[in-house]
Amino acid sequence: MENAFIRKLESFAQLSDEDRQWLQSLIGRVNDVSPDQDLIREGDNPENVHLILEGFAARYKMTANGKRQIFAYLIPGDFCDVHVALLRRMDHSIATLSPCRVAMLSPSTIIEITERRPALARALWVCSLVDEATLREWLLNVGQRSARERIAHLFCELHVRMRAVGLTTDGSFEFPLTQEELGDTTGLSVVHVNRSLKQLREAGLVTMRNERIIIPDVERLKTFAGFDPAYLHLRGPAPTATSTF
């Protein structure tokens, strides 16, 4: 799965073989990180750029009263902090949610990309715009949808994103998060996440078990959630679930 991020960039821009090889060669130091470890913490002065190779991580922030909001899931192929390096001080934290393999790149690599690889630079640009669009969609999600719709919408999004990096088998993909973490992303209590999941399961819309999400009928779930993938700006028809193997 080391090349999930090449795959991801390719879903936004046409890359040359040279670009691809060059990207491949970028990956220097790789760390295995256990779950619930902060990669960067609020207040830190960011030094490295992190790229998730395997596992799930998340951006988050805590309120003064100790409540946590998760802002984004970072899945294989996602850069954690390309841009943030421009600011002196991290305004949020990033933590692993499952065991992760993380590549650490030096900021100079990124600068090299922007200066020497226009196609790649553009692809990175687009990535960050998509991240922002995704963030907007999450705000829409917690601001305007019911508990069940929120969860269903999140799962639809994740299915599309996981498929784009070749990590789905039909309607199913790995999802190693706890219901508590789901609650922190949807703005719901654990208890209510549990009850909502039960209802979704009983309606035959989604099942979450063995650290996997199983969607028997993706179209049906999309309809239920009011999911429109336009905001993910994937180009062309996404690869079909099975063709990714």
Added chain:
Amino acid sequence: MENAFIRKLESFAQLSDEDRQWLQSLIGRVNDVSPDQDLIREGDNPENVHLILEGFAARYKMTANGKRQIFAYLIPGDFCDVHVALLRRMDHSIATLSPCRVAMLSPSTIIEITERRPALARALWVCSLVDEATLREWLLNVGQRSARERIAHLFCELHVRMRAVGLTTDGSFEFPLTQEELGDTTGLSVVHVNRSLKQLREAGLVTMRNERIIIPDVERLKTFAGFDPAYLHLRGPAPTATSTF
């Protein structure tokens, strides 16, 4: 107020006199736009870059069920869509909320900035990072805070942002939005916004009247809302309320 945006950029980076003059000369066509007009609509292929000179505008999107979520307020000095031009298709809309004066710049101007004015380019970069951080804070706000805290937090943020462009008088500033629009930004019903405002007013924390927000004791409101302005990444101590005149 034509130079609110110069002021804004200066709160992120040191600009030379030349930069300032050049920025001033940028403003070409200026439109007066009445309230509730879309500047760009979801699905459009963005052509112009809009800069708000006066008034309030907002990014927003509707759900399939006709609910609206507002993602950001655009106040004098804010660029609406510097970056979005990179994508083929708008994934959200931008509308005026009050009468606005809007400068329309050609995308080529932006390209010129990035190529010829490194200090400005950097300042624009930082602006968009701050926009993203603000969006995260809004998600935290609707996901984790109570109705009153949400509203109070939003007002604190707005106070800081308005002050940064010289549009406050002590704890007071123009705020020409309806309670319905406040509801669409905080994920609350109009009725509940109204009741929450009443409680905040009775607690002596904020008053909203005559299209203005009046905060008798800014520090007290910040404490109540759990507001920490770090995410706005303003450099140095902000100008004091009265020194802006």
Added chain:
DNA sequence: CGACTTTTTGACCTAATTCAACTAATGTGG
């Protein structure tokens, strides 16, 4: 003034929270 929009209030309802207990997993050291 009269039409329309926005704000305010009341009464009632419901989605989601909280607290608490219990069960099912997962993990750890002997």
Added chain:
DNA sequence: CCACATTAGTTGAATTAGGTCAAAAAGTCG
């Protein structure tokens, strides 16, 4: 491999924050 500890998931009962519906009051504007 088992006994015990710990974390995660499930369920029930009581409570509450916030939503809905409806109608009145207060502004706004041609």
